[in-house]
Amino acid sequence: xxxxxxxxxxxxxxxxxxxxxxxxxxxxxxxxxxxxxxxxxxxxxxxxxxxxxxxxxxxxxxxxxxxxxxxxxxxxxxxxxxxxxxxxxxxxxxxxxxxxxxxxxxxxxxxxxxxxxxxxxxxxxxxxxxxxxxxxxxxxxxxxxxxxxxxxxxxxxxxxxxxxxxxxxxxxxxxxxxxxxxxxxxxxxxxxxx
Amino acid sequence: xxxxxxxxxxxxxxxxxxxxxxxxxxxxxxxxxxxxxxxxxxxxxxxxxxxxxxxxxxxxxxxxxxxxxxxxxxxxxxxxxxxxxxxxxxxxxxxxxxxxxxxxxxxxxxxxxxxxxxxxxxxxxxxxxxxxxxxxxxxxxxxxxxxxxxxxxxxxxxxxxxxxxxxxxxxxxxxxxxxxxxxxxxxxxxxxxxxxxxxxxxxxxxxxxxxxxxxxxxxxxxxxxxxxxxxxxxxxxxxxxxxxxxxxxxxxxxxxxxxxxxxxxxxxxxxxxxxxxxxxxxxxxxxxxxxxxxxxxxxxxxxxxxxxxxxxxxxxxxxxxxxxxxxxxxxxxxxxxxxxxxxxxxxxxxxxxxxxxxxxxxxxxxxxxxxxxxxxxxxxxxxxxxxxxxxxxxxxxxxxxxxxxxxxxxxxxxxxxxxxxxxxxxxxxxxxxxxxxxxxxxxxxxxxxxxxxxxxxxxxxxx
Numbered sequence: 290x291x292x293x294x295x296x297x298x299x300x301x302x303x304x305x306x307x308x309x310x311x312x313x314x315x316x317x318x319x320x321x322x323x324x325x326x327x328x329x330x331x332x333x334x335x336x337x338x339x340x341x342x343x344x345x346x347x348x349x350x351x352x353x354x355x356x357x358x359x360x361x362x363x364x365x366x367x368x369x370x371x372x373x374x375x376x377x378x379x380x381x382x383x384x385x386x387x388x389x390x391x392x393x394x395x396x397x398x399x400x401x402x403x404x405x406x407x408x409x410x411x412x413x414x415x416x417x418x419x420x421x422x423x424x425x426x427x428x429x430x431x432x433x434x435x436x437x438x439x440x441x442x443x444x445x446x447x448x449x450x451x452x453x454x455x456x457x458x459x460x461x462x463x464x465x466x467x468x469x470x471x472x473x474x475x476x477x478x479x480x481x482x483x
Numbered sequence: 484x485x486x487x488x489x490x491x492x493x494x495x496x497x498x499x500x501x502x503x504x505x506x507x508x509x510x511x512x513x514x515x516x517x518x519x520x521x522x523x524x525x526x527x528x529x530x531x532x533x534x535x536x537x538x539x540x541x542x543x544x545x546x547x548x549x550x551x552x553x554x555x556x557x558x559x560x561x562x563x564x565x566x567x568x569x570x571x572x573x574x575x576x577x578x579x580x581x582x583x584x585x586x587x588x589x590x591x592x593x594x595x596x597x598x599x600x601x602x603x604x605x606x607x608x609x610x611x612x613x614x615x616x617x618x619x620x621x622x623x624x625x626x627x628x629x630x631x632x633x634x635x636x637x638x639x640x641x642x643x644x645x646x647x648x649x650x651x652x653x654x655x656x657x658x659x660x661x662x663x664x665x666x667x668x669x670x671x672x673x674x675x676x677x678x679x680x681x682x683x684x685x686x687x688x689x690x691x692x693x694x695x696x697x698x699x700x701x702x703x704x705x706x707x708x709x710x711x712x713x714x715x716x717x718x719x720x721x722x723x724x725x726x727x728x729x730x731x732x733x734x735x736x737x738x739x740x741x742x743x744x745x746x747x748x749x750x751x752x753x754x755x756x757x758x759x760x761x762x763x764x765x766x767x768x769x770x771x772x773x774x775x776x777x778x779x780x781x782x783x784x785x786x787x788x789x790x791x792x793x794x795x796x797x798x799x800x801x802x803x804x805x806x807x808x809x810x811x812x813x814x815x816x817x818x819x820x821x822x823x824x825x826x827x828x829x830x831x832x833x834x835x836x837x838x839x840x841x842x843x844x845x846x847x848x849x850x851x852x853x854x855x856x857x858x859x860x861x862x863x864x865x866x867x868x869x870x871x872x873x874x875x876x877x878x879x880x881x882x883x884x885x886x887x888x889x890x891x892x893x894x895x896x897x898x899x900x901x902x903x904x905x906x907x908x909x910x911x912x913x914x915x916x917x918x919x920x921x922x923x924x925x926x927x928x929x930x931x932x933x934x935x936x937x938x939x940x941x942x943x944x945x946x
Binding site (some may be wrong): 380407410411412413414415417418419420422423424425426427428429430431432433434435436437438439440441442443444445446447448449450451452453454455456457458459460461462463464465466467468469470471472473474475476477478479482 | 484492559647649849
């Protein structure tokens with residue numbers, strides 16, 4: 290696989306920039322093996338930020354992408370979709386966390402910047418070994434099983450059934466209704482439970 | 484209840500239990516045990532001749548919290564759905580000693596089946612919703628200060644519900660279980676088992692403050708000249724119109740005393756409660772005719788075994804664990820298995836219904852597609868390296884790894900032979916990586932986090 294890595298360093302407003310010199314990180318990334326393009330931006334997750342990734346993948350014919358920003362729990366899917374929109378397999382992408390694991394937890398800007406460089410270098414080395422992965426699909430049996438026929442189970446069964454899907458409602462007692470059938474009147478409206 | 488029974492899309496399986504589940508999201512196979520009812524419900528019309536004539540009439544009625552008797556062949560309660568009876572085998576004279584059989588002789592549709600057996604059926608489903616509810620804490624075994632259950636006039640809130648219900652054993656008249664007299668002074672004790680680290684549960688059962696406010700109101704409403712006292716730690720009325728409801732009970736004359744009751748003992752036909760009024764800072768002794776305990780909710784019996792069998796987790800108290808406390812409150816860690824109602828934690832009716840509808844929407848969302856995408860970052864086996872040691876199989880928390888047999892050509896003087904290798908079901912695998920350290924031959928790799936990728940990362944840092 291060709292090595293044409295693009296590195297995108299996010300400033301996250303001042304969340305990252307305050308403690309990490311992102312320009313310096315981007316410049317450092319440019320000299321890493323395989324990297325042909327690197328840049329910074331204020332909010333990589335914003336629409337213009339995503340467009341920047343999309344366009345760079347096309348214009349620079351990037352084969353791998355590294356985004357250095359927040360936790361992947363936050364925006365991995367956002368960036369994966371941007372990479373895919375540029376025409377690249379979404380798994381030829383790595384996300385590097387320089388916010389939660391760097392700028393937010395360190396105070397020395399020089400040290401934090403050095404750590405960001407380390408993290409970006411790790412991301413670049415990993416992404417060079419990435420292989421395209423394909424999402425597979427599995428069939429879905431459109432029938433639901435509800436275990437328990439109390440008020441919650443009955444409501445779930447009714448809602449699914451009303452939406453047009455068959456439901457099997459299993460209840461261990463000989464009647465549905467559950468605890469609610471033993472209750473006289475119910476708060477706060479004092480209407481009948483059974 | 485009737486709406487459920489009448490709905491053409493709902494198949495009811497009552498007196499049944501799920502005993503086995505295999506498969507994965509979109510493709511589960513559940514084995515359901517239809518327990519023997521000894522009555523053919525297709526023929527039974529629910530006419531009632533059998534339970535009217537059944538001679539075994541002295542069996543404690545669990546539905547009435549043992550405060551009334553029922554027959555061996557019985558309907559759970561008058562409005563039961565389906566409205567058909569079953570025979571309680573342990574208490575039926577015919578099934579225990581071979582004599583009797585009166586119901587069989589009298590049944591106009593010949594629906595009695597003394598030779599009925601448990602039956603197992605397999606069903607194919609795409610999603611499951613757990614709605615197994617709660618039970619009440621077994622207070623008799625832990626609360627000696629309230630009499631270990633030996634004073635008949637110390638009852639639980641659910642027993643009180645039956646006493647106050649028009650369909651209950653007293654047709655809605657509040658009577659003392661001991662002598663049938665109408666109590667004039669009723670004491671309610673909240674948090675019995677809830678918020679009690681020493682003997683009960685650390686959590687708040689959430690519904691008790693409100694139903695106790697209701698019970699106190701019902702005492703004042705139903706018994707002229709009565710007194711209702713509520714012993715409480717806090718009054719928690721978070722909910723729409725809940726605080727107003729509590730105020731209504733206060734306005735009706737319910738008296739709230741802040742303090743925990745430390746002892747209950749009988750004196751004559753009265754019960755003496757030793758407590759403290761913590762707002763006055765004084766110990767107090769209180770005489771009551773009836774004491775009602777608001778006992779804690781606990782996970783339903785056997786709910787832990789069910790969770791283990793299906794393969795999702797429970798929390799420290801045994802409630803079913805949601806995938807995220809705020810953002811995924813109805814999902815479990817097992818894809819395609821959702822939660823509704825108090826199996827996830829103590830809940831009142833409005834919250835149970837809301838969560839039930841949320842779970843239904845999750846199921847409908849899944850069913851809106853014919854096929855679903857699966858995350859590709861899953862484990863894979865390099866069968867050329869797999870030694871077939873099987874160490875990975877029990878480690879997988881999602882039961883995604885199984886063994887399969889493969890054919891080898893042989894060589895070096897050996898003929899063709901077969902051997903066992905691991906196989907990962909990519910639909911079940913959640914990509915957690917737990918299997919990787921167990922693999923001694925490094926045959927397992929997590930796609931997206933292969934050894935090669937991780938070593939490249941570490942090298943770049945160390946070399």
